[in-house]
Amino acid sequence: MKEIHDFTIVCRRQLGDQYFSLVLQHQGTMPAVCPGQFVEVLVDDCREVMLRRPISVHDVDAEKNTLSLLVQIVGKGTRRLATLQCGDKLNLVYPLGHGFSTNIASDSRVLMVGGGAGIAPLLYLSKVLSSKHIRPTILLGGRTASLIPVRSEFEPYGSVGIATDDGSMGYRGIVTQHPDFGKEYDIIYSCGPTPMMKAVAKSAAQRGIRCEVSLENMMACGLGACLCCVTDTDEGHKCVCKEGPVFDISVMKKWYE
Numbered sequence: 001m002k003e004i005h006d007f008t009i010v011c012r013r014q015l016g017d018q019y020f021s022l023v024l025q026h027q028g029t030m031p032a033v034c035p036g037q038f039v040e041v042l043v044d045d046c047r048e049v050m051l052r053r054p055i056s057v058h059d060v061d062a063e064k065n066t067l068s069l070l071v072q073i074v075g076k077g078t079r080r081l082a083t084l085q086c087g088d089k090l091n092l093v094y095p096l097g098h099g100f101s102t103n104i105a106s107d108s109r110v111l112m113v114g115g116g117a118g119i120a121p122l123l124y125l126s127k128v129l130s131s132k133h134i135r136p137t138i139l140l141g142g143r144t145a146s147l148i149p150v151r152s153e154f155e156p157y158g159s160v161g162i163a164t165d166d167g168s169m170g171y172r173g174i175v176t177q178h179p180d181f182g183k184e185y186d187i188i189y190s191c192g193p194t195p196m197m198k199a200v201a202k203s204a205a206q207r208g209i210r211c212e213v214s215l216e217n218m219m220a221c222g223l224g225a226c227l228c229c230v231t232d233t234d235e236g237h238k239c240v241c242k243e244g245p246v247f248d249i250s251v252m253k254k255w256y257e
């Protein structure tokens with residue numbers, strides 16, 4: 001069920017020039033949140049930003065009643081969010097959309113591929129899979145090392161590989177060229193820039209591997225009402241906010257055939 005709550009920022013971390021993370025605490029009981037679901041954040045005190053901004057759930061701590069966000073500063077809304085400090089309030093509508101499938105066999109060989117801000121939902125996904133004794137391979141890609149901000153957070157949950165375009169960290173090249181990308185897997189989860197996800201989807205389809213991708217189309221209402229986030233799938237037009245953001249690539253054949 002969707003809820004609207006005021007959260008208090010209990011931790012704020014600046015992660016290089018472009019990223020910051022927020023840990024948000026709610027006083028009441030939070031609804032269950034699935035990995036891959038997102039929140040719509042109200043950007044307060046900013047006249048230029050009328051619409052809420054969609055941000056993935058980066059982590060959830062049910063015991064502490066907290067939810068974390070990892071945000072890349074790209075425009076006026078995220079710039080305003082970056083000025084918030086501990087103790088400030090943030091209003092969220094959540095949990096939104098359909099997340100990743102986590103009901104998989106405990107012996108599944110899992111690959112996660114994240115690029116840019118698309119690495120955000122993969123942390124909570126890896127945490128949930130780890131609670132099922134699944135240890136994924138997690139490949140994170142970015143142009144340069146400073147744009148892969150939270151590598152160490154993933155390390156308790158899987159085997160982490162890095163690919164940077166400039167070779168400043170890990171493998172030099174794109175994430176789909178990383179040596180671990182071509183290994184055998186039962187399922188691949190991916191979130192990041194569309195060209196990266198298309199390459200992941202194409203390779204998964206060619207190798208017969210089940211694959212889910214999380215789309216980051218521009219959104220407005222986040223609730224399936226305005227149709228501004230619609231994407232073309234093999235099953236017709238779908239609202240990314242309501243019917244996604246996670247889609248199985250079996251309905252995205254236009255991406256790779």
Ligand SMILES: Cc1cc2nc3c(=O)[nH]c(=O)nc-3n(C[C@H](O)[C@H](O)[C@H](O)COP(=O)(O)OP(=O)(O)OC[C@H]3O[C@@H](n4cnc5c(N)ncnc54)[C@H](O)[C@@H]3O)c2cc1C
Nearest residue numbers: 053054055056070071072075076077078117120216217218
């Ligand atoms: C389901 C979903 C989950 C997301 N999760 C995260 C997350 O966890 N962390 C994160 O940092 N970002 C995430 N995003 C992207 C984030 O919503 C946008 O970066 C943000 O809305 C930009 O707002 P702004 O006001 O700062 O930028 P604006 O001033 O509105 O725009 C600045 C620039 O960013 C581009 N832009 C705006 N929205 C998007 C978008 N959705 N995708 C690509 N480019 C965009 C615009 O075209 C423009 O060039 C997610 C998006 C979706 C749809």
Ligand code: FES
Nearest residue numbers: 220222224227241
């Ligand atoms: S954002 Fe309004 S329908 Fe998806």
